[in-house]
Amino acid sequence: MHKEKRKILLSWFVVLLGSGGLIWMSLERWMGEEGEVFPSRVINIICPYSAGGGTDLFARSLARTAEAELDQTIMVQNITGGGGAVGFASGLIAPADGYTVTAVTFELVSLPIQGLVPFEPNDFDLLLRVNQDPGALAVRADTPLDSLEEFVAWARERGGVSIGNSGPGSVWHLAAALMADRLNIPVTFVPFNGSAPAITALVGGHVDAVVVGPGELLPQVEAGLVKILAVMSEERLSFVPDTPTFEELGYDVVFGTWRGLAVPRGVPEAAREKLTFAFREAMESEDFIEMARRGALNLSYADAARFRDDVQTQSADVEQLMERLGLK
Amino acid sequence: MDFSNFTEAFQLLADPMVFLFLICGVLLGVIVGALPGLSATLAVALLIPFTFDLSLMPALAMLIGVYAGAVYGGSVPAILFRTPGTPASAATVFDGYALTQKGESQRALSVAAFFAMVGGLIGTVILILLAPQIANIALRFGPPEYCALALFGLSMIVAVSGESLLKSAGVAIFGLLLATVGMDPITGYPRLLFGSVSLMEGIPFIPALIGLFALAEVFRSIGNTEQIAQRSSGKFAWPMRSDMIRGSWTGIRSGLIGTGVGSTPGSGSDIAAFMAYGIAKQRAKPGDTFGHGDIKGIAAPEAAKTGSISGSMVPLLSLGIPGDAVTAVLIGAFILHGIQPGPLLFEQHGPLAYSILATVLVAHIVVFLVAILGTRFLVRIVACDRKLLLASITILALLGAYALRNNIVDVWVAISFGVLGYILEHQQYPVAPLLLALILGPMAEENFRRSLILSDGSYLVFLTHPISAIILTLSVLSLIFSVIRRQKPRNG
Structure with a gap:
């Protein structure tokens, strides 16, 4: 009996503590509104x-x-x-x-x-x-092309190039489409599940080129597996200073x-x-x-x-x- | 290979700090792996900022330790509670949990740890000796080859099916249909979303897995909470010699399969584990009891998934291309620490490259030791009151489903698949074909359509590519072989 009573008392204590806490928290929030200095919490x-x-x-x-x-x-x-x-x-x-x-x-x-x-x-x-x-156009390092002009000529001569991108409707799919339009070359767009698989397919020779972010290409460029032909920014990029922009080559392609x-x-x-x-x-x-x-x-x-x-x-x-x- | 590189590599490794961080990484990895919904990818990603303040080798040791630990950790709840912590551990459930139900969870855990080490060591040795050669083959895997590989995996459905081939085929087709939910991989058209943006990337796999196994088991146990007494030596449980011998050939073969599958950048440890399990089952001898606690059924997926860790390091280290999601994050970590993985790594930083390989080797051994030391504590969890245990599993499972993307839709997915799993099992439909279809369906579809885009619509592309032609022939043979094997016992 005594034990039972203690248990009930303890339960009441917990309930009171809980509701007290809740009231205190809402007070804190309510009072805080006035003089609160942003940010006051996480x-x-x-x-x-x-x-x-x-x-x-x-x-x-x-x-x-x-x-x-x-x-x-x-x-x-x-x-x-x-x-x-x-x-x-x-x-x-x-x-x-x-x-x-x-x-x-x-x-x-x-x-x-x-x-x-x-x-x-x-x-x-x-x-x-x-x-x-910006988007960057890249081909395998062993492709016998060194400039965007050669790429354009090559694409027209072969009647088309396959360009890997990071997914249907993704930024690099659209970038490749814009580029194909402005360069006036026939392109087969091949969507992959992200940039990395597209780059892998390029290195393995399954697509002719990719349009992806230059940062994602950098490891492969440094390893000598791929080369970037041009970037879609207004100015050259600091980490690939020798790569021209599409604009300076006379194509209005700024996208990214x-x-x-x-x-x-x-x-x-x-x-x-x-x-x-x-x-x-x-x-x-x-x-x-x-x-x-x-x-x-x-x-x-x-x-x-x-x-x-x-x-x-x-x-x-x-x-x-x-x-x-x-x-x- | 230059041996002076090796001696230098071991000097780099001799630093006690490296070991300390490796062990920390492994412990953390095992815990993260064991919690469903927390993945190795996430663990590595969240650790990277913490490793900024470490010097290079301890940082890499910790990250590699987490990776190896998490891959093993996923099997602990798979064996004990039928709750795979990672997709790769799903194949371990079939025989691992069967052993737990027989009261032999400790045996299952130590066998799993042993074969995980075997697969890991095989893979790493291959990585050290043949990385550049394997990388070149892996690069030749393009869309037609991946499509063929996925079909080969799907041909395992016959092997992993239960009594009725018709039932398995039905489940597999249902799984393939479920795999079409989500954004079309080629045109971006949203398919069968029923208004839910959350399903745009397909049915989330881990919540589905949690439902099919863990929740289905909880539902099944309603009204039947009989305690399963677990045999425990009470000491450190080294795997029994007879078990090690019994699984040895399966383990070695699966380690090789895992390394091979893992080294292709488009397929990871989950596919490796299922393929190894399927092949082991296909080659089962009359006395084998797959699905009822056969040691080989644990050895195969465990060795394959750790083999695939080393496999995925092949393209990472020799080409600078990620082999799977975890190595994609690891590449980021390497670059942030100022190392550029790729062909130049071995030329410019020979000792460093070899010490990374040595770390991978040591990591597998550390995981084994940690696992063996841990088994006797882990087994005690199963001895808890089963009512409380099931309640905890439910909470952990739902939390895991939610935590993955912080998305409540995933919880509903888990619950739906729980009901589905319960019904399937109750009506004696096998679950394995459903999983195979969910894993391989998207891979087959995407690459099939990509191949056709590249070939201008010609189906011949699958036969003119030699690797894809070989794999397709193997799939047909494996299919015929399995069907004939199924017929035999009935005749004789």
Whole structure:
């Protein structure tokens, strides 16, 4: 009997402690609203791609350096699936308080145009662009071609070339399509499941060329297995300074992927500014620059306005390309 | 091969720090591998930032240790709870869990650890001696060859089927249909999504696996929570000599299969494990009891999947091309630490390259020792009250399904496959053909269509490529052979 009573008392104690805790927590939250200095708790970055990939590495390195700037822990959460669609959607439905930031990429533009997702880039408030990777046209090192001109002649003479890319509707598929259009060469597009298998197929001689990111090609270039003929950026890239751009060779092909950060619409301006400032500082830190150099991540800052403009211009281009490829 | 490189390599390895980090890596890897939903890829990816502050060799030792540990770790829950921790461990379930049900989980665990080491050592020795040659063959695998390889794998369905060939064929076709869910690999058209963006990359494999095995077993045990007493020596359980001898030939052959399959960049340890299991079963002798706790049924997948670790290192080290998802992440780690894997690695950093190989070798032995020391503690978990155990398995399984992508849809996938697995088993349909179809279906489809794009629609491409022609012939022979073998006992 005595034991029974003690048990009941203990249970009541637990219940009281629990409800007290709940009340205290909600008070804390409620009181905090007024004089709260953003950020007062952990910030999450949603990475829509799996751990270990390029976007994950980018988000984690940026988070690590921005932590000191914001004096808060920043967690990177990989919410993957649907070629990024699931992560973007999770980022959109998160509370618009600035504590959930989404790592956005080129697919934010292409997925809506393909009609695969119910949102559009305008549903996000873009904060800043951190990186831009142009497409690069590469062939096997033993191919007897040394310039883009020779490649074009070769392609026309053979009546077509097969070009591997990283997937149907992917940024490199579209880049290859744009290139084929501007160079006026017949191309068979061969989609692979990511850039790495496409590059492997190139090295093994199963496709004639690939259009992928230059950073992904770098190991093979250094090993002397493939050579890059031209890159789709406005200026030459620092890590392949001898490779010309399409533009300087007289072809209007500027295309590529990018990575940046965004928050859902409705985040208070103060919080947005603070986040942008912190990540901008992180981007310029020595640690991050060194990481980017090793990972061949081409840094290219754009503020929210410029970022928004570029995304809109690209949207129009992508829409046209998709229509031509029958992907829309 | 230059032997001065080897002596230098061992000097690099003699650093106690290297061993310390290797052991830490292995322990961590075993734990990560054992938890369903946490994969070796994830473990390696998350560890990379931590290794920034380490010097090169300890960092690489830790990453390689995690990789090797995770590949073995997946088999622990596969054997004990019918919950494969990694896709590659699914083939170990059939005979491993059967032994646990007989009360011999300790035996199963130590045999698995032993043959995992055998496969690993075989693979690494081949890697050291023949890496450049194998890499050249692996590179010749293009779309037609991968398609042929997938069909060869599918021809194993006859071998892994149960009593009725018709039932297996039905399950396999159902699996192939399920494998078409998701974005079309060539045109990008969303197929059979039923409005769910989460299924765009196909039915998530690990949640399906968790459902088919773990949850189906939990459902089956409802109302039947009889305790299975486990025999345990109470000491360190070295594998029995008779078991080692019994599985030896299967283990060696499977190690070779694993190394070969792993070395082609388009196929990994899960395919290797299933193929080795299928081939072992195909060549079963009259006294063998596959599916009911045969040692060979554990030896084959275990040796193959560790063999494939070394296999996937072949293209990584000699070409700088990832052999599977884990090595793709490892390449990133190598580059961030300032080494460029590829043909130049052995020329420019000979001692370093060989010490990486030596680390792989030592890692397999460390995994074995850790596993043997661990078995007697692990076996005690099975001795827990079965009601509590089943509840914990359910929670871990659902958590694992969720954790993979942080996506609730995956939990529903796991539960649906749990129900499916339960029904299949109840009606005596085999599960193995379904798994084979789910793993190989997308590989066959993608590469079939890629081959046709490249050949301008000509089906001859599969016969004019010599490697694909050979593999296709082998598949047909293996099919005929298995069907004839099935007929025999009935006649005699």
